[in-house]
Amino acid sequence: MLSLAELRKNRTLVNSIDWAMTPEKAVEMYLEWGTGWIRGNDFVSSADDESYYFVIFDWETEPPVVTLIHRTLEGAEELAKIEVPKKLFDAACKEDGIKPGGTVHRLNRNLQDWLNTRIEGPPVEFFNMEQ
Incomplete structure (x- = not known):
């Protein structure tokens, strides 16, 4: 499992992060072929x-x-777990809503911005988790 510092050093990986990908979109693209015909060209080819x-x-x-997450047709692999402020975590879960049978949520804009700043910004030691 990669730490935040290790992730920041892997620029190829950082530049490959799809900030628009959601858990639902990933399932549709990789696991439910053909169910999202209205998505146009946004599919696994x-x-x-x-x-x-x-x-x-x-x-x-x-x-x-x-x-x-790293997802392919073969499956999904967890690459890193990054600690985030509880307030942002709770707000993102609440904003995404309760889903029947599911507890996997997308990041909201505030959490994406906070995380992107930590991945792209100054050295990790600079940041206070309470911000």
């Missing part, structure tokens, strides 16, 4: 396709973290 994106597992609260 070969076994070489892959996505990197963050999700929230709402049970991971001690401490609250977001998880970087």
